[in-house]
Amino acid sequence: AQRVTQPEKLLSVFKGAPVELKCNYSYSGSPELFWYVQYSRQRLQLLLRHISRESIKGFTADLNKGETSFHLKKPFAQEEDSAMYYCALDNNYGQNFVFGPGTRLSVLP
Amino acid sequence: DGGITQSPKYLFRKEGQNVTLSCEQNLNHDAMYWYRQDPGQGLRLIYYSQIVNDFQKGDIAEGYSVSREKKESFPLTVTSAQKNPTAFYLCASRRSRGNTEAFFGQGTRLTVV
Numbered sequence: 001a002q003r004v005t006q007p008e009k010l011l012s013v014f015k016g017a018p019v020e021l022k023c024n025y026s027y028s029g030s031p032e033l034f035w036y037v038q039y040s041r042q043r044l045q046l047l048l049r050h051i052s053r054e055s056i057k058g059f060t061a062d063l064n065k066g067e068t069s070f071h072l073k074k075p076f077a078q079e080e081d082s083a084m085y086y087c088a089l090d091n092n093y094g095q096n097f098v099f100g101p102g103t104r105l106s107v108l109p
Numbered sequence: 110d111g112g113i114t115q116s117p118k119y120l121f122r123k124e125g126q127n128v129t130l131s132c133e134q135n136l137n138h139d140a141m142y143w144y145r146q147d148p149g150q151g152l153r154l155i156y157y158s159q160i161v162n163d164f165q166k167g168d169i170a171e172g173y174s175v176s177r178e179k180k181e182s183f184p185l186t187v188t189s190a191q192k193n194p195t196a197f198y199l200c201a202s203r204r205s206r207g208n209t210e211a212f213f214g215q216g217t218r219l220t221v222v
Contacts, residue, residue, distance in 0.1 A: 009149060036211075044152075044199065044213040086151060088211075096167070097142060097203070097211065101151035 002027040004089050004100035012106045013077050021072040021103045023061075023087030032090040033070040035061055036099070039083045047072075047085070057081070077107045112136065115200050115214035122187070122194070122221050130185045130217045132200035140203040141183035142211070145169060145196045152199065158183055187219060195221045 003026045013019050025031060035047040048056045050063040050070060061072045070087060087100040113134040122128045132141065140159050144152040154167030158177040172191025177183055183202075187194045200214040 006151075034211075043215055044201075046210045049210075096154065096165075097140075097157065097201075098154055098168070099144070099152040101149065 002031070002089055002091055002096060002098055004087050004098055006085075006087055006100040006103050008103045009101070010104045010106065012108060014108050015079055016076050019074050019077045019081070019105065019107075021085050021087075021105065023070045023072065023100060025068050025070065025087075025089050027068075027089060027091060029091055030065075033061075033063055034088040034090070035059070035070075035072050036086045036088055037083050038086070044086070077105075079107045079109060081105060082107045113200060113202050113212050113214045115198075115217050117217060118215065120217055120219045122219060124221055125189045127186055127188050128219065130187065130198055130200075130219070132183045132185065132214060133181055134183075134202040134212070135181060136202055136204075136212060137180070138202035138204050138212075139180070140205060141177070142201045142203075143167075143173070143175065143183070143185045144199045144201065146199055146216070147196055155185065155198075194219055 005024045033050040036044050037047045038044045059074045063070050084102050084104050086102045090097045116131045142157045143155040146152050153169050155173050156175040158164035161180050164175050164177050174186045198217045201211045203209045203211045
């Protein structure tokens with residue numbers, strides 16, 4: 001069965017510091033991986049997906065199949081980055097679309 | 110106004126009663142999902158549907174039921190068999206499987222009184 005883990009429930013960093021939110025997955029095939037974000041009083045929304053290899057709001061994430069990880073990184077955190085971040089996985093057949101438990105990022109002034 | 114809409118925003122239920130949560134989308138998406146969001150547990154998949162008249166159980170389907178009679182609609186019924194129904198419920202839709210963006214509703218907070 002596919003599974004997503006995010007080991008940190010809460011991550012606090014100071015403004016301007018680098019941030020890394022960890023995501024590990026278990027799936028025997030080739031997964032599709034995503035990061036979703038939920039800002040205060042807003043809907044859950046897509047931040048980025050691994051297939052696009054994009055950088056959104058300064059965030060990047062690299063899929064490491066050897067370590068089965070998809071960590072989210074940003075070199076300089078901003079206060080507006082404070083939110084709940086979820087890592088998500090979809091298998092190639094779209095039969096399931098599962099999320100990790102989430103990490104709350106708090107960027108301190 | 111396009112998107113995915115859940116109703117109601119807040120719902121109160123007496124113990125022993127069934128209750129149905131509504132989820133409607135006008136995005137012409139094939140796939141729809143129901144998640145339960147609890148503090149510290151993230152989003153847990155209840156049911157999903159890839160196409161009309163077909164749906165599959167997720168990780169925590171016990172005590173829940175769904176239907177998918179129309180492409181736009183995917184209602185979730187919380188039955189009296191659900192032992193701990195008080196939670197925040199999120200509905201999502203996607204164009205198709207695989208590498209496509211999911212769009213989420215605003216959620217319904219269900220409280221059993």
